[in-house]
Amino acid sequence: MRVHFIAIGGSAMHNLAIALHKKGFNVTGSDDVLFEPSASRLAKYGILPVQEGWDPEKITADIDAVILGMHARIDNPELLKAQELGIKIYSYPDYIYEQSKDKLRVVIGGSHGKTTITSMILHVLQEAGKKFDYLVGAQLEGFETMVGLTHDAPVIIIEGDEYLASPIDRRPKFHIYKADIGVISGIAWDHINVFPTFDNYIDQFRIFAETIQPNGRLIYSQTDEVLDTMVSKLNVGIETIPYSLPEYTIDNGVTSIVADGKTYGLEVFGQHNLLNMQAARLVCESLGINSADFYQYITTFKGAARRLEVVGKNDNATIFKDFAHSPSKLTATIAAVKTQFPNRQLIACIELHTFSSLNKDFLNEYAGTMDQADKAIVFIDRKTFEQKKIEPYPAEAVKEAFANKNLLFFNEPVKLLAYLEALNIANSNLLMMSSGNFGGINLIGLKNNLL
Structure with missing residues (x-):
């Protein structure tokens, strides 16, 4: 399989490029500017473009797919050449779905906390020895890349951003994944340049909930009034599972969860992280990990990069x-x-x-x-x-x-x-x-x- 990345240097894009290379794909790419750490990481795998800039000569009929990054413009010469040749063009969320359409898809959305919730789930699944694919928006301890794709993992955990998919696909990314299990951590107006009113922004989360597959489930924070109201008005054939703050203590600068008579000391703190933890716990229960094991595994979670x-x-x-x-x-x-x-x-x-x-x-x-x-x-x-x-x-x-x-x-x-x-x-x-x-x-x- 031969794939070409237009704007390969982006955070998600270069991680997807590395993941596909490791999966055995023939990967090429271009970008007009390449920053660190993207450049060094692409070079490590032998897929760093020889020089910066766009070159339509790189786009040939034997390419199976072009993956288009948000950084590219609609008049990008490589994009125009791919359109002229009739090559299939994907945004990176499109291609993540393409690679995971036969897997159980867990998609974590929300205006805040989605990277941390995704990271918590990945940490627990790894501790439990489970096989999984993933897409997360931060570099995590114990994970070489921010994207992991394999042939045999039965489940994929996806951080679902509400921002647009690509310059030629104006859908929010999390609408594309067709979640089997969806999470919404909360709704607080953001991306005003794309969603000019709060009502318009809320609609994106409603649509996300409506993309959850039949008989799927939506896990959501009932502490968020806007979100709670939105979920109460949904008319879709899915199970809705609310969560709220767990019982906890703070002693000498250490936060501990109290559950079933046991106390679990944590490396992270803050009510927002305790709420994130409950979302992660409910996802992990859906994937066969009981609460006691979850809490034991989460005690060693140190947080995602640049999150406190x-x-x-x-x-x-x-x-x-x-x-x-x-x-x-x-x-x-x-x-x-x-x-x-x-x-x-x-x-x-x-x-x-x-x-x-x-x-x-x-x-x-x-x-x-x-x-x-x-x-x-x-x-x-x-x-x-x-x-x-x-x-x-x-x-x-x-x-x-x-x-x-x-x-x-x-x-x-x-x-x-x-x-x-x-x-x-x-x-x-x-x-x-x-x-x-x-x-x-x-x-x-x-x-x-x-x-």
Whole structure:
């Protein structure tokens, strides 16, 4: 089987390329820019493009399938050549479905928590010695790639993103997988550039629920009022299974689950993670793993990359980095750290750099999200405004949107770094939240200076 990737360097795309190469496919690809770690990982398997750029000469009639990444444009010369030759063109979710249509498909959706829920399930299945395929949105300890595809695994666990599939397929990715077991962790408006109203955004999750196969099941958080209302109005032939917070304790900075008279100490913490754990437990029960075994296996789960990841710590301070960028993720992450360490000051810094978060009409969704932090900092790199062709707005507009007059605002990485390096973080936690990189600030270097 010969497949060609247009925009092979993307996070999901290069992982799928490696997975298909390992499965025995003949894989080629192109991209106009290749960053690390994609370039090194593709090179390791001998599938790194010889040079950057698009070359329609690479598209020949003997290619069985072209897989099109979201980064490519609709006038991409390789795409146009493939269309001209009549080669079958897939988005990567299309091709994941193509490779898993004879397997049991578990699809985890939601505005927040889906990477963590997927990661928890994979961890438990691996600990239990089960065979499975997977697609997850973060690099996990114990997994070489973010995509795993085999000939013989009976089940695939898929993180189901609601963003669009490809430049020529405007469906949300999770609509394509046709789940047998679906999960929705919660609904909080995101991707405003694609879903201009909250009602339109909610509709995507309703459609996802309607794509679950007959006699399948939907596992969902009943603690989310919007989601609970949506599920109550569904008229589909599937089983709906709600979950909520389990019984738990926090003792000396360690969170433990209490179940059936036993206590299980955890490596992770925060109510959002406890809810994620219940979703993962219900999926694993559906796959034949009982609750007692699940809780035993989950005690060694350390979290997904950049999800409350410890950058460094000493006896009285910890520096965390987290992927949080949307309002709901920001609120949950701050609450988790403040609850886990109630006697420590919390210094929380969020970088806004996605289209949604920088949209002035959306910015008010952040009102109150940083209120639990003792010091709240918002950073928007002035270069991000330029790159996204958005008119910059002043500190006062940010403070007003966050409804927090004491909030500090920075738009230059050098000034933010100088402020952070001058902090005394004794008896404090520093929480750095972004889906970007804080304008290139080296968090390890910051950690070394502060600790």
